Every structure is written in structure tokens, then in C-alpha cells.
Amino acid sequence: MFDLNKLIRPNIRDLKPYSSARSEYSGSASVFLDANENSFGSPLTKWYxxxxxxxxxDLKKKIAAIKNVPAEGMLLGNGSDECIDLLLRAFCEPAVDEIVICPPTYGMYEVYARINNxxxxxxxxxxxxxxxxEGIEDALTPATRIIWICSPNNPTGNSIDREAIEAILNNFDGLVVVDEAYINYSRQRSFLSELKDYPNLVVLQTFSKAWGLAALRLGITYASTDIIDVLNKIKPPYNINEATQELALKALDKLDEVNLMIRExxxxxxxLVRGLSEVPGVERVFPTDANFVLVxxxxxxxxxxxxxxxxxxxRNRSNVLLCDDCLRITVGTPQQDAQLLTALKEFNHV
Structure with missing residues (x-):
């Protein structure tokens, strides 16, 4: 049985979180003299x-309406990288606990684990x-706290078999994090709809890919309210700046435009896949559900x-496990992809 209290690091469980000025009141106010801000304004806009x-x-409620999840069941991070870091800091005791990753996969799971010892x-x-x-089952120990699964996977591009993920969710008492950064390009259904059935499930998504807002650095953690409450205890007080919140809110009003970009x-x-398949020297174009192709x-x-x-x-992925002699190529515009294909064909005549 999954028991969140046994998973939380004791010092995190007992932590009294920092109380920011803006979190200590509710309702409306017109005079703010609590946070040592510059009361005379800003050279950019009076609100900054x-x-x-x-x-x-406001941003969470708007996302919740689109995704059909409760606003209380999400944490917004400074990119998905902050979400990854917070999960490790909340649930993994340094030098004691461990995680399982399944390479080749997104490198920051390991990087942040190493940073957190x-x-x-x-x-x-x-x-x-x-x-x-079978390998995952054999690798699990009492110290295993998180299993990380990227689907669609980076750098391979394929979606991970849904029944396999469900098997892990049903048989592992720690957290299972499904990173869905590329889910908008996939034929696979998001695991957001399964959150109510699996208390140990955490889903990561991002505004960096399909939403075209990589510069904003805005990632989303979806989980039970109990898990989100733990993460809120340790996140920086103002981790998502006002400009990012404003721009993301505007982007959410342009869902039709985003869906058009996804289709395009x-x-x-x-x-691109067809073109790459015709390039001399290309041995395989791997199936992909993402906005990139592994070749x-x-x-x-x-x-x-x-x-x-x-x-x-x-991206040269030749030094990555199972990706010998492989390049990862992002889907570009028609003009960019045509330029790429022309250059690849010219290489064979050099």
C-alpha cells in the first residue's frame, strides 16, 4: 500500500514553511505595506x-479548466527542471535513498539526483x-523512492507502453513520475486522467514544447493534493514571476492557435521522416510521437x-546508450527541414 507519510523525508514533514507576505491574507486590499516593495512603482509598469x-x-485555475484537473492538484515550476528538483528534495534522503531511471532518457533526472546526493x-x-x-522489479530496494518514466521518451521519441506504466503504478509503493513534455504530439492518452486512481502517480508537463513558450521556463507538476502540499512547503516563495504568469495566461486564450501549430x-x-528515409547513409528513422526524430x-x-x-x-546522441550513430533532429519549419535534407544529401558527395 502506498503511504505518503512514509515517503516524505522527516525533516520535510516537520518543516515549517516560509510564509510570504502575499500568503498571509485573503480577499482584496488596496494598500500594500507588508512586503518592503517599492511603493512608488516601476520603470516598466506600475504592477511590476x-x-x-x-x-x-489565476493561472492554475485556467489550466485546470483546460486539463480537467483540480487547481489544487498542480504545482508550477521554473521549468520542469525545478519540478524534478523539488520531487527529489522532498522525497529522497541524501546518501540514503535512490531512484530508478531507464536510459536512454532525459538527462536531468540523473543530474538533479547527483546534485541532491x-x-x-x-x-x-x-x-x-x-x-x-523484470529489470525494474529486480532493481527495486527498500530505499527506492522514485521511478522516472519519460513518455514520449527523449531522445528516442517513442511512447512507453501504457500497460507497462500501469503495472509499475500497481506494484510499486514509491512515486512514479511520468514526464509528458511531448504528450501533445503523441497518439497516447495523457496519464492525467489516471491521477484519481493512483495516489503514487506524478505527471509532469511543460509550456516549452507544444505551447512554444520555452523562454518563459514554465513547467507543471500534477499529483494528488497531498503530494502538491508537500512540494508547496519547499518551493521558493515566488518561483514564477509576474511576467511569466501574465504571458502564460494570454497564451491559454489561444488554444486554437496552439492546436493548429501541433497539427502543423x-x-x-x-x-521530415519521409525525407530522412531517402537520404543516403540513413540506416533507420525510429518511430516518434514527439516533435523530433531519432535517426x-x-x-x-x-x-x-x-x-x-x-x-x-x-543533437548528436551517438554517445548515449542504445543510440550509437544517432542524431536527434527537431522538426523544423518546411523551409528549415528542406535546408537540412539538402545538406544531408550534399554530405554524401563531399
Missing amino acids: NRYPDPLQW VRVTEVPLLPDFQLNL TVQERDV RIREATRVYEYLRDRGIIV
Whole structure:
């Protein structure tokens, strides 16, 4: 049985969180003399002299209406990276506890674990880039606190089998974090609808990909209110600035535009896949549910350098487990992809 109280670090459980000026009252007010702000305004706009809402309620309520989840069941982070860091700090005791990751996968799970002095156990994906359930089961110990699953996975692009994720949720008493940064491009249904059924499930999403707002650094953690309450205890008081909140609220009013960009990206992804399949030297274009494509190509490092020298930057993943001689290529505009394909074909004539 999943018991959140046994999972929380004792010092976090007993922590008295910092109480920010804006969190100590409710209702409306017209005179703010509590937070040592500049009462005479700002050179940018009169509102930027005030600290932002520490819990971003207007933004959360708007997201909740779109995602059909409770506003109380989410934490907004300074990018998904802050969400990852907070989960590790809340639930993993340094030098004692451990996590499980399934490489090749997003690198920041391991980076933040190392920063927090949390042991990392690797259970590599199978050759088809799916979970090794038997390997994960064998790797679990009483000190395992979190299993990280990226779906669609980065850098492979494929969605992880839903039944495999559910099997882990049903048989692991720690947290299962499903990172859905690329879910908008996927045929797979989001795990948000499963939050009510799995108290140990945490879902990460982001405004950086389909929403086209990478510069804002805005990530979202969805989980039970009990888990979110723990994360709210340790997050910085004003981790999401006012400008980010304002711009995200405006973006949420343009859902039709975002959905159009998603459709255009998926259509262009198909064009790119077909084009890459016709490039001499390309050995495999892996199936993808993301806004990027993993390609196995002969002399991948030389190809990467050739493209770089021509001002075309892709990601060389040749040094990543199971990704020998692979490049990860983001879906560009039709003009950008045409330029890429032309350069790849020219490489073979150099």
C-alpha cells in the first residue's frame, strides 16, 4: 500500500514553511505595506513593483479548466527542471535513498539526483525502447523512492507502453513520475486522467514544447493534493514571476492557435521522416510521437560536424546508450527541414 507519510523525508514533514507576505491574507486590499516593495512603482509598469501571487491561482485555475484537473492538484515550476528538483528534495534522503531511471532518457533526472546526493540505479530500456519490467522489479530496494518514466521518451521519441506504466503504478509503493513534455504530439492518452486512481502517480508537463513558450521556463507538476502540499512547503516563495504568469495566461486564450501549430508540426514531422528515409547513409528513422526524430546514420559524428559548419544544429546522441550513430533532429519549419535534407544529401558527395 502506498503511504505518503512514509515517503516524505522527516525533516520535510516537520518543516515549517516560509510564509510570504502575499500568503498571509485573503480577499482584496488596496494598500500594500507588508512586503518592503517599492511603493512608488516601476520603470516598466506600475504592477511590476509588487511580488507575484506565490501560488499562481489565476493561472492554475485556467489550466485546470483546460486539463480537467483540480487547481489544487498542480504545482508550477521554473521549468520542469525545478519540478524534478523539488520531487527529489522532498522525497529522497541524501546518501540514503535512490531512484530508478531507464536510459536512454532525459538527462536531468540523473543530474538533479547527483546534485541532491541521491543514488541512481539505471535499468536500460529494451532494444525496442520499451521498459524492462523484470529489470525494474529486480532493481527495486527498500530505499527506492522514485521511478522516472519519460513518455514520449527523449531522445528516442517513442511512447512507453501504457500497460507497462500501469503495472509499475500497481506494484510499486514509491512515486512514479511520468514526464509528458511531448504528450501533445503523441497518439497516447495523457496519464492525467489516471491521477484519481493512483495516489503514487506524478505527471509532469511543460509550456516549452507544444505551447512554444520555452523562454518563459514554465513547467507543471500534477499529483494528488497531498503530494502538491508537500512540494508547496519547499518551493521558493515566488518561483514564477509576474511576467511569466501574465504571458502564460494570454497564451491559454489561444488554444486554437496552439492546436493548429501541433497539427502543423505533426504533418511536417511526417514529411521530415519521409525525407530522412531517402537520404543516403540513413540506416533507420525510429518511430516518434514527439516533435523530433531519432535517426541512425553512418558517420553520425562527421555528419553532425558537417551540419554544424553549415549553421544547422542538431543533437548528436551517438554517445548515449542504445543510440550509437544517432542524431536527434527537431522538426523544423518546411523551409528549415528542406535546408537540412539538402545538406544531408550534399554530405554524401563531399
